[in-house]
Amino acid sequence: MRRGGIGLLLAFLVLLALGQFAPDLGMASFYLVLLGSVCFWIAQATSWNLLSGYSGYFSFGQAAYVGVGAYTTAVLTGRHGVSFFYTVPIAAVLCGLLSLGIGAVAFRLGSLRGEIFALLTLAVPFILAAFARINRSIDGGQGTTLPLPEYPDALGSFQQFQYLLALVVAAIAVGVAFVVQHTRSGSALAAIHDNEDVAEVLGVPTFRYKMLAIVASGVLGGVAGSVYALQIGFVTVESVFGLTIPLFVIVMGVLGGRSHWLGPVIGAVLIVTLQDRLSSYGLDEWNAIFLGAILVVLVATAPDGLYARIRARPLTALVAFVVVFGVLFTLNVWGETLDWIVAGLLAAALAAIVRGLRRKPAPPPPSAASPVDTPAMPDEDSGQPEIGPVLVECRGVAKYFGGVHALEDVSLDIRAGELIGLVGPNGSGKTTLVNLLSAATRPTKGTIRIDGHDITKLPPHRIAHVGLARTYQIPRPFDSMTVRDNVATAIMFGRTPMSLRQARPLAEQHLATVALDHLADVRPGRLNLHQRQLLEIARAIASDPKVLLLDEALAGLNPAEIDNAVRVVRRIHRSGITIVIVEHLLRVLNQLATRIVVLDRGTCLADGDPQTVMSDPAVVRAYLGKQAHV
Numbered sequence: 001m002r003r004g005g006i007g008l009l010l011a012f013l014v015l016l017a018l019g020q021f022a023p024d025l026g027m028a029s030f031y032l033v034l035l036g037s038v039c040f041w042i043a044q045a046t047s048w049n050l051l052s053g054y055s056g057y058f059s060f061g062q063a064a065y066v067g068v069g070a071y072t073t074a075v076l077t078g079r080h081g082v083s084f085f086y087t088v089p090i091a092a093v094l095c096g097l098l099s100l101g102i103g104a105v106a107f108r109l110g111s112l113r114g115e116i117f118a119l120l121t122l123a124v125p126f127i128l129a130a131f132a133r134i135n136r137s138i139d140g141g142q143g144t145t146l147p148l149p150e151y152p153d154a155l156g157s158f159q160q161f162q163y164l165l166a167l168v169v170a171a172i173a174v175g176v177a178f179v180v181q182h183t184r185s186g187s188a189l190a191a192i193h194d195n196e197d198v199a200e201v202l203g204v205p206t207f208r209y210k211m212l213a214i215v216a217s218g219v220l221g222g223v224a225g226s227v228y229a230l231q232i233g234f235v236t237v238e239s240v241f242g243l244t245i246p247l248f249v250i251v252m253g254v255l256g257g258r259s260h261w262l263g264p265v266i267g268a269v270l271i272v273t274l275q276d277r278l279s280s281y282g283l284d285e286w287n288a289i290f291l292g293a294i295l296v297v298l299v300a301t302a303p304d305g306l307y308a309r310i311r312a313r314p315l316t317a318l319v320a321f322v323v324v325f326g327v328l329f330t331l332n333v334w335g336e337t338l339d340w341i342v343a344g345l346l347a348a349a350l351a352a353i354v355r356g357l358r359r360k361p362a363p364p365p366p367s368a369a370s371p372v373d374t375p376a377m378p379d380e381d382s383g384q385p386e387i388g389p390v391l392v393e394c395r396g397v398a399k400y401f402g403g404v405h406a407l408e409d410v411s412l413d414i415r416a417g418e419l420i421g422l423v424g425p426n427g428s429g430k431t432t433l434v435n436l437l438s439a440a441t442r443p444t445k446g447t448i449r450i451d452g453h454d455i456t457k458l459p460p461h462r463i464a465h466v467g468l469a470r471t472y473q474i475p476r477p478f479d480s481m482t483v484r485d486n487v488a489t490a491i492m493f494g495r496t497p498m499s500l501r502q503a504r505p506l507a508e509q510h511l512a513t514v515a516l517d518h519l520a521d522v523r524p525g526r527l528n529l530h531q532r533q534l535l536e537i538a539r540a541i542a543s544d545p546k547v548l549l550l551d552e553a554l555a556g557l558n559p560a561e562i563d564n565a566v567r568v569v570r571r572i573h574r575s576g577i578t579i580v581i582v583e584h585l586l587r588v589l590n591q592l593a594t595r596i597v598v599l600d601r602g603t604c605l606a607d608g609d610p611q612t613v614m615s616d617p618a619v620v621r622a623y624l625g626k627q628a629h630v
């Protein structure tokens, strides 16, 4: 983080000096205008990326912030004589409130996701544009002109002043994106991006982080819009509320890469300079065609964006830039300096992508059918934990899905130190009970208490903090993170909050518990089923739970893998964690469980020690006789 921060600061200082000394360097004012435009788009693309790139909530509403910011400044300065410098914070507050409203509706009322969220955000600038057009005190269809603002002489010419403003706003936006990415917020947003429900269950307060991202995005977009009004001098509804703004920021984000703060910067620099060059050759009409073609090629060849490719082979990209720029500069038979720079940038991008396509294929993922690749785990010597007081208390719990009574009047106590096998035929309600305990769904009737807390109205992330963790029948890792960061994220948002830097070494310890530490640096996509299930378990215990719910964690494993998983579960239990395991394999439950609870058609059929339950005639009739796999 420190190196990136210093680089960012240096780049800002160099660009600042460039603006201040532009006349002394003989730099044409045209270059300052172009740089100012690059800065505006960097700020907008970064603002968009804070929400849409980091959290995956794809927004088409960036124009709402640009429009509100631009009109705030245009109307207040042009019609009411307010100083430009006062209008910028007002624009920030208005856009902050607007984004707060959008977030409250989308995230609180409906928890709208995917295309519905995109449509909602698309509608907002349409409404605001219509409002501005019909309202004479804002625009009335005439457009609004800005007077030249007064500013200190030390800031140089008007072009220098504009450039300085745009640079500062871009630097603030990039600085915010940098800080967000390198703190807990970045990990939370990445987890939301990969799997929001799992993030919430692991203790991430997803609503809070989404609101943070949308408000940061709105405020930055509005401030940049306010400065943009000054750049264009005459604000019209089409220029600020039009579809060009969202389309451009999306293309810039996708082109550069959405998961890193530098992605939108790269995208904005490439697209704005390329556009400028096309315009200078009278090819304005070709702009959209070129941009569209570039986007199609990039989405097909480098969907993770240019930044990831350049980062993987920075030397290749640098050599391509230097060679192409150097040859054009030396020969000087075509174009001017800016053409050569843009040609060099395109060559660098191309080289990074082409080399990326030709790179050696990653070694095949370890096969699920292969013998256990995970080192076998030693059995723990320590004995069974003591049975303690009641930790989980279900009273008269029922869950109905329309006419389906998945659970009916289930009352159950789970004591500290127990390892309970939850069994029952298919459809008997086992997963529903696990979902109720982890607040993935709410009971229709009854109460559930964990460690004395009534959890029936608590959000899932609070339940993680109360001390309950779960795994999923089909593993649901965070695919964009390494195995280590999957576990580290659970630690960061678990019962003892901490930073990513503090959490990473602890994550290694949890991975060692399930013998997965040798795969800490790989992405979950390269793990086989057994390893993915072990990762689920490591991530669940990382949140430091008192109670762990394992939902068919052994499903689909071969006998050697099952034996390994049994050792893992036993080791976790002996470390003092209370476990409820949903499992069809009675041989496994015989080895592990201290108590067995049998569900049948949503009700509790039997509950007791394994021998007594297994020999209960009702259980044999309802379950063992039909479906047990021993």
Ligand SMILES: Nc1ncnc2c1ncn2[C@@H]1O[C@H](COP(=O)(O)OP(=O)(O)OP(=O)(O)O)[C@@H](O)[C@H]1O
Pocket: 401, 404, 405, 406, 424, 425, 426, 427, 428, 429, 430, 431, 432, 433
């Ligand atoms: N979201 C839902 N909507 C409608 N019905 C549901 C829903 N979830 C579960 N059910 C129904 O509730 C009943 C219990 O399902 P549940 O998945 O809890 O059973 P299970 O014991 O875990 O089964 P399995 O062993 O097959 O996983 C089933 O009849 C199922 O069809």
